[in-house]
Amino acid sequence: MSNETFYLTTPIYYVNATPHLGHAYTTILVDTMTRFQRRRLEPEHVYFLTGTDEHGDKIVQAAAQAGESPQAYTDRISGIFQETWKRLGLTPNQFIRTTSEPHKRAVQRFLQQIYDAGDIYFGEYGGQYCFGCERFYTEKELQDGRCPDHQTTPTFIKEQNYFFRMGKYQDWLIDHIHCHPDFIRPERFRNEVLSFLKDPLEDLCISRPRTRLEWGIPLPFDDQYVTYVWFDALINYISALGWPDGEAFRRFWPNAQHLIAKDILKPHAIYWPIMLKAAGLLPYRHLNVHGYWKIEEAKMSKSRGSVVRPLDLADKYGVEAFRYFVLREMTFGLDASFNEEALVARLNADLANDLGNLYSRVLKLIQRYYDGRISELPGEGGLVDPTRVAIAEVTAATERFAFSEALAAIWNLVSATNKYLVTNEPWKQDPGDVRTKAVLFSAAETLRAIAVLLWPFLPQTAERMFRGLGISEPITSIRIEEAFSSPQHLGPRQWRVGEVEPLFPRIEAATAKPVPVKTEPTAAQESVADLIAIEEFRRIDLRVAEVIEAAAIPGSKKLVKLRVRLQDEERTVVAGLKEHYPPESWEGKRIILVANLKPTKLMGIASQGMVLAAEDESGRIVLLTPEAPIASGAKVR
Numbered sequence: 001m002s003n004e005t006f007y008l009t010t011p012i013y014y015v016n017a018t019p020h021l022g023h024a025y026t027t028i029l030v031d032t033m034t035r036f037q038r039r040r041l042e043p044e045h046v047y048f049l050t051g052t053d054e055h056g057d058k059i060v061q062a063a064a065q066a067g068e069s070p071q072a073y074t075d076r077i078s079g080i081f082q083e084t085w086k087r088l089g090l091t092p093n094q095f096i097r098t099t100s101e102p103h104k105r106a107v108q109r110f111l112q113q114i115y116d117a118g119d120i121y122f123g124e125y126g127g128q129y130c131f132g133c134e135r136f137y138t139e140k141e142l143q144d145g146r147c148p149d150h151q152t153t154p155t156f157i158k159e160q161n162y163f164f165r166m167g168k169y170q171d172w173l174i175d176h177i178h179c180h181p182d183f184i185r186p187e188r189f190r191n192e193v194l195s196f197l198k199d200p201l202e203d204l205c206i207s208r209p210r211t212r213l214e215w216g217i218p219l220p221f222d223d224q225y226v227t228y229v230w231f232d233a234l235i236n237y238i239s240a241l242g243w244p245d246g247e248a249f250r251r252f253w254p255n256a257q258h259l260i261a262k263d264i265l266k267p268h269a270i271y272w273p274i275m276l277k278a279a280g281l282l283p284y285r286h287l288n289v290h291g292y293w294k295i296e297e298a299k300m301s302k303s304r305g306s307v308v309r310p311l312d313l314a315d316k317y318g319v320e321a322f323r324y325f326v327l328r329e330m331t332f333g334l335d336a337s338f339n340e341e342a343l344v345a346r347l348n349a350d351l352a353n354d355l356g357n358l359y360s361r362v363l364k365l366i367q368r369y370y371d372g373r374i375s376e377l378p379g380e381g382g383l384v385d386p387t388r389v390a391i392a393e394v395t396a397a398t399e400r401f402a403f404s405e406a407l408a409a410i411w412n413l414v415s416a417t418n419k420y421l422v423t424n425e426p427w428k429q430d431p432g433d434v435r436t437k438a439v440l441f442s443a444a445e446t447l448r449a450i451a452v453l454l455w456p457f458l459p460q461t462a463e464r465m466f467r468g469l470g471i472s473e474p475i476t477s478i479r480i481e482e483a484f485s486s487p488q489h490l491g492p493r494q495w496r497v498g499e500v501e502p503l504f505p506r507i508e509a510a511t512a513k514p515v516p517v518k519t520e521p522t523a524a525q526e527s528v529a530d531l532i533a534i535e536e537f538r539r540i541d542l543r544v545a546e547v548i549e550a551a552a553i554p555g556s557k558k559l560v561k562l563r564v565r566l567q568d569e570e571r572t573v574v575a576g577l578k579e580h581y582p583p584e585s586w587e588g589k590r591i592i593l594v595a596n597l598k599p600t601k602l603m604g605i606a607s608q609g610m611v612l613a614a615e616d617e618s619g620r621i622v623l624l625t626p627e628a629p630i631a632s633g634a635k636v637r
């Protein structure tokens with residue numbers, strides 16, 4: 001058996017936000033690739049690492065907002081990540097946290113090693129600092145004087161710090177990238193890095209004074225400073241393997257690959273290989289870079305923009321349909337648009353229709369004709385070639401992260417099988433005819449191959465297909481190249497088809513209510529008990545209403561009776577605003593009304609809604625009105 005190993009990591013996710021689609025996508029890619037490799041190599045020779053990045057300013061701020069200590073806060077958010085991956089059926093070998101003791105020890109050892117080698121020096125630095133990014137920006141990197149990520153003006157700060165001599169290794173890195181054309185892939189990101197390296201590389205500030213930041217790993221050679229978050233975070237890729245002495249480090253590091261989204265290209269493509277070089281370690285093999293999911297044209301970012309929660313989609317459509325959509329829809333390295341309608345369309349067309357119907361049709365015929373038993377029969381080879389082609393294409397595409405192509409190749413085989421059935425029409429033939437049996441066996445055999453090919457992408461579906469076909473060997477014991485073996489190698493087989501359950505129920509567009517695209521609350525906000533979910537807010541029907549007439553209510557000092565119009569409807573509303581807005585001031589005003597409040601009686605008058613007004617500490621009350629003219633009945637949201 002080959003001793004080849006495979007080690008693939010996700011970035012460790014920063015715990016200032018809870019998991020969004022971008023995090024889920026990266027982690028699903030690594031899960032898929034490591035599942036594929038576990039079928040190609042010895043399963044224990046494959047290692048999948050993910051985890052959380054837990055130090056830095058932003059974490060301290062988020063924890064303070066949540067009213068928690070940084071440790072309690074990071075424990076909680078890291079737990080949400082772990083739980084999310086579990087519910088999505090992802091299977092990392094390890095979940096690393098940068099606040100763990102072994103990681104802290106590794107970071108300190110790493111720092112000491114390059115400090116002793118003379119690659120760290122103490123100096124003063126003044127520059128434009130973005131507190132959101134926790135880093136200095138050069139004038140050139142700023143866009144119109146603003147942080148390119150946050151669009152905020154950075155603050156000029158000057159302080160004494162420790163610096164890593166990154167510039168010293170610039171020529172080495174350029175050479176390394178030239179000598180290893182697939183070091184960074186796809187190529188567009190390699191080119192981006194090479195073009196960045198055309199300018200001299202500045203040394204990297206790797207410390208933060210403890211007077212400004214406590215929540216970090218102290219420098220081993222000066223405890224008045226903590227380690228800059230990136231310098232701490234990147235080391236997780238080796239600390240997780242037990243560097244420097246771990247057996248796992250020796251086995252896996254020589255075949256290390258990272259997978260990242262393009263926003264963190266620079267730390268991974270420049271800082272990290274140079275850090276490794278300075279510490280006398282081999283660089284990783286490959287850095288694989290994917291694009292962004294765009295939702296309403298906004299970057300899927302933790303700092304701003306709209307967010308789709310992966311678990312909302314998985315709960316609604318099933319983990320496997322969600323997984324299929326993201327793997328099928330994004331071409332590796334390019335951006336893709338997230339659109340729930342497209343997800344439903346894929347689910348119906350590819351999963352329910354093409355695959356699901358094929359599966360049900362074949363199994364039902366075998367049930368009906370042969371009481372569920374089917375034996376292999378020689379002589380019918382109509383699907384052998386398409387199956388061999390699919391195996392070759394799926395393998396080649398998956399190796400280079402072209403998962404969308406791999407799935408397209410599997411679906412070509414699904415179509416070929418559907419066509420084969422339409423051509424041979426077994427449902428019109430005599431069940432006792434040897435050829436009818438052979439056709440149905442070929443179709444069942446191909447479904448077995450489809451399941452084997454599909455397993456890294458849709459593991460639960462593939463396992464259900466195996467159970468349905470009555471195949472007793474565990475799917476995980478079958479190697480990709482054995483997805484289709486000619487029957488003579490396997491000996492005579494008989495399967496017993498079980499009860500036929502549909503693989504994927506169709507989703508009717510009319511019943512599919514979109515999962516709301518949310519404006520991201522920070523993790524800190526989510527933890528505060530009296531916050532409400534957006535769904536709760538949406539239950540309140542706020543409308544613009546036009547006041548037609550207003551009258552005093554005899555005997556009441558505060559109340560005013562209003563007649564208001566909402567589009568075609570008229571209502572009576574009682575408001576306690578007479579002292580601030582006398583009856584004569586109301587007519588023609590457009591106000592904001594809570595339109596779905598249970599009616600109440602005030603001074604014997606039924607009030608069908610509530611008028612919104614703002615009140616400050618002095619008791620001054622101001623009516624809320626639309627900022628510009630808008631139709632009565634317009635929804636406020």
Ligand SMILES: [Zn+2]
Binds near residue numbers: 130150
């Ligand atoms: Zn910034």
